[in-house]
């Protein structure tokens with residue numbers, strides 16, 4: 423295993439270009455040709471590849487450093503003995519621009535065909551952006567198209583001022599040195615002054631192109647690789663390295679809509695990932711989705727329009743505005759119902775002894791004024807089940823599950839204005855009496871319309887109890903970003919077989935809805951069964 427230095431290869435005329443991204447760290451195993459750092463000049467952004475495979479021992483550059491050909495980027499422990507002899511020269515990461523050459527094509531009287539200049543070892547690079555269209559007046563050095571290889575993105579500038587008569591390339595075309603790009607009319611002005619580092623080969627070097635209609639003078643651009651200026655409001659490509667750009671394209675992410683958090687607003691890989699997470703969670707909408715919310719192809723819901731009925735035709739009606747709470751909760755419920763793949767498991771719990779205990783407790787505490795409700799026991803039982811099955815006390819965040827180590831339990835409260843879900847914080851640390859008291863205070867606040875955001879946030883799991891009202895089972899909607907919710911209906915005395923005879927038992931119907939992206943059916947069945955065991959014998963909470 424030999425230590426060796428990996429240096430910046432020939433990057434043409436680029437001198438002292440700034441390191442804007444470091445893509446590896448000590449300890450990383452890297453392959454030959456893997457990109458190590460991204461550098462950016464005012465002409466292009468490019469990734470510097472490794473000449474060898476190996477393990478990164480030491481980084482020799484940091485963000486903001488200026489590097490040139492031969493600068494040591496890092497030291498690697500090369501993977502094999504061949505390390506001592508440098509591998510075949512890596513493909514230079516950027517188009518090398520030839521040294522200064524006199525401009526052969528200077529003043530063009532008639533139409534001018536602008537061709538791709540010498541872009542170094544890059545052959546057949548893809549046109550990923552057209553920056554002008556027929557009729558556009560362009561200045562000399564103005565970018566015409568953007569091309570991209572897997573290591574660099576670069577804009578091809580115009581050698582002359584003039585009006586675009588025709589575009590000779592389209593998106594997806596592969597271009598190389600000499601490929602005609604546009605025909606300019608009225609390109610009478612002198613081309614941009616030749617700058618030492620910017621001058622491309624003379625027109626004579628470019629191959630002929632069969633332009634049928636008019637004879638055109640062929641000329642190469644004056645500057646091979648103009649800047650990706652992030653602040654330039656020209657509708658140019660967003661500021662991102664080629665690999666990030668490629669990653670975004672693979673996922674179909676519109677980079678122009680991604681906010682860059684890197685240096686000078688540069689879009690990083692994490693920014694693209696964050697954007698995708700936002701779209702998946704519904705927090706972010708792409709401009710496209712905003713324009714066509716019900717587009718077909720599975721992206722939107724593509725539903726039939728809502729039926730428009732003149733109800734008055736069928737009888738007398740009265741119209742009322744939805745309450746503020748109904749509008750807010752309705753939008754949340756709708757999103758949760760549509761986005762979360764819900765499944766509901768129904769089960770029963772035998773609460774005969776628990777109910778007897780509750781009645782006895784209330785007799786004992788009659789004077790205190792605190793009434794212990796079944797819901798308070800259910801909250802404690804759910805905390806025990808959440809401790810045993812932590813994936814129920816979780817939230818989905820992109821491709822990660824956030825497991826909570828606190829136990830804040832929400833309970834649905836019916837109010838004259840609609841449904842609200844106040845939250846009992848740290849229910850694991852509170853007794854049934856305290857929970858009952860807090861619940862009755864929160865329920866009163868809810869009915870009086872006095873709940874604040876602090877009373878309703880931070881929930882881990884919710885319980886919706888219709889026990890005081892009736893019903894057998896129902897399918898509660900998960901309160902995102904929670905992943906499960908317990909629905910409880912009215913208990914009733916039912917005959918249960920004890921092995922010898924039917925006994926009258928008080929049975930509580932339970933309905934557990936869960937997010938199938940996070941929880942599996944078997945886990946849900948176990949959660950309900952465990953809940954049933956606890957409710958049947960509350961001493962199990964202590965275990």
Ligand code: CAO
Nearest residue numbers: 795796797834835836841865886887888889890911912913
């Ligand atoms: N089975 C049988 N009886 C039950 C019961 C159950 N599962 N749960 C409660 N009860 C009884 C109580 O014992 C009480 O009886 P008494 O008055 O004789 O003592 C009565 O029903 C009323 O209970 P409560 O309402 O005082 O207390 P609670 O803890 O059950 O409920 C609260 C409190 C705030 C949850 C409730 O008032 C409420 O708003 N429930 C509706 C929730 C809701 O709307 N969910 C649907 C959401 S989805 O749209």
